[in-house]
Amino acid sequence: MTTPAPMPDHVPEGDIVIGDRPQPGARDKREPWNGSEPEKRPRTKKRPRILGIDAARGFAVIGMVAVHTMPAWNDGVREVSMTYEIFAGRSAQLFALLAGLSLAIISGMSKIHTGRRLRRDRWNVFFRVVFMIILGGVINLAPIPVYNILPYYAFFFLFAIPFLGLGARSLFLLSFVTAIVGPLLRYFAIATFDFEFLNRPDIIDMLYAQPLTSLSSLIFTGVYPAITWMAYIFLGMAIGRLDLRNLSVVIKLGFYSLVTAVTFGFISDIVMQNRAMYEITEATDSMSYDDVWELVQFGGRLPSSTLWWQFVVGPHTNTIASVFFAGALAAVAVSAFLVLERAVVHLLEPLIAVGSMSLTVYVAHMLFLYFFKPAVNDFPVVMTVVQIVVAVVFAVFWKAAVGQGPLEKMQAVITKSAARRVVPERPEEFATQPRRVEDIAKKAASHRE
Template sequence: MTSRSTAASSKTSKGPAAGTRLAGIDAARGLALLGMMATHLLPTFESDANLTPTWIGLTFSGRAAALFAVLAGIGLALSTGKQRPLEGSALTAARRGIALRALVIAVVGLALGGLEVNVAVILVHYAVLFLCILPFIGLRLKALCAWAAGWIVGSPVLAFLLRPWLMAADPPLQLNHNPGWEDLSTPGQLLGDLFLTGYYPVFQWISYLLVGLIIGRLSLSAAGLPLLLLTAGGAVAAFAKVLGTAAMESWGGRAALQEILSDPNYPLDSILQVNLAGVRQEGSWWWLAASAPHSGTTLDLLHTSGVAVAVVGLCLLVGRLGEWLDLDLLLPLRGAGAMTLTLYTVHVWVVASFHLQPLPAGWTEDGMYFAHAALAVLIGMAFLLLKKRGPLEWLGHAANQVGRHEPDRVR
């Protein structure tokens, strides 16, 4: 959902390495978009008594949205100096531009918040993440690594301690719906939901943008980096998931949590595999040992960050392979990935138009998903081949340029 990079559409004067690098990032965004569409349109649980997870839930839940956030950090790094972060007035101007772009995203998100739709819209949280990451934009690689490690370890613990206090307020500082314009009249509840009690808790999710900044500050054109990202990301993801599974199944975590979570609408075995959002994680420190999607724990952040890093590495590798074969293997994905804000917005609006309505005659959930995915790919490819930005990407880019503008100084 970041602005379209014109360099991604063809090999530019900076050479093949730069074009391949940006094409791989856009392709990863395209994958994230299609993954989020899948969780919106296809069931993540079977409709049986045990809520058995589907392959869609097991594959995409928690991972697609996290990939979006990591890619946001990568995009910010690439637009603020790549390996050498901006300094001084240039950094200040870049921060202004990012803030104005975040404002555009927030306005779109608040507008979507007024729709009746069974989708957890990420855009307002996404915009707040852009604002929260501004202090870190000028940091170099070592400092970013230290901050990311500390945030991944520390933020879930602080969130665990703060959430019960926020939920004990009257009324609780939780919206239970997508943020909309009306929520601006209750700023305390809105901020509590955005940062800690909502579906995408910004406080922990800052970790994803820090990881993305780290990736974007690396030399993405280096020959061995894509393979390193793929293997290291995969290893971290596997380690976190194995450790979380052991904590729940072998060390007594699930048994302890089962005593707390007695609601039959939330079978613990299933939600630990697919989605812990909506569950009040309090009353036991064992919640922090879970690696469940949308749990916001250290293991969840590690696993989903690792998956995101591996996906970025894979997309960069495929881009290199396509360049070697003289084929644009990433074209279908990078077209959609270059205009995710527009496509995501249209997708949510279309889903809202069918809310609580039967599907058209002859349509199935699978057919609806493939229609959304195919249209996203085709529209993205068309805009890419025409070398045009999507409408909302154009608006975000314009806001960014206005923010970055530095009037000539009077001498």
């Protein structure tokens, strides 16, 4: 006669396998059933946050604060300022990659959601699109002296919805293809069509006054065009599909990304110095050699005069070289913060706090630039320090006292509840039907048979 396997302590009766018997001993005290719906137990435990991702997001936000507030030109040395050199474009591209990584987290990371849960994820992202269009469009009603990325983000998320169910390999390939095809489509679209563009489309422009111009700006001609920036979104989604809790995976990600960044930076430098600068100057009648060099340094919207522009890696140039270079640098930054999380996580707490409520901090930064524009122009260093210190202090105390940032909480409540209404957690007839004594008796009888 075999001895039955010992049962774990305090096993609820409903979890006892048929044929097994509870062990003798005292049982937990429980209230008698009063006929109401039994309390539902959570199906899965909440996945703990990867703090390195929050730290990277906090670094990106602080970088945007610095580049928006500090001057781009250093009069002392007659060169582009160090702040602009480091953060211009790079912070926003890192932020976009992390947005893609957030989409991977929403849809299950390496364990990709399927079926009803994936459909709910897609609706969740769609309602985030609506939320960001409204929020970003309303902010743009004010004459803020920088480009607000939120309306562009809405379109990034919108275009990512069909790809939420893809795995890492497919997303890496999609990012690679988009990094090549996207800049070329943008180049030929601008060269072929006489696009008007709005770098700061507001809610009135998007919905009523200039909907087509706003749409073309957000997709093709604006400062963060979706046609090229989707490469960062797909790259972030692909990274989010990896096992980011595995140190060897993180180190490999950082190594290959660094090799890619160095390779494209080196190729760009060699080609620009030996051929491209000459070809661009010859093909662009309205620009001298110095004008071309200034545009290469400062970045911005490039003319569609020659494909040699595609070797430029300057900020916001949206060329093939710049997308590969900036995307690889952003992946290096993510990898670095994931490694630092394991080594000095306590030193990253300020960045983690800011990154956990990056939307709140970013919107506050936009409003600060609007209300304190004269002070920002007169005292850029002081105003940069003030914004960073206030953001860190607020984020640390809010995170400790409340948790989720105020705008993050609002977004989560609205989008998740709306998604659950469209795609309930289970069919409506089962979600609302109460469990009855007769149903329980029938199940018990079937088990005995």
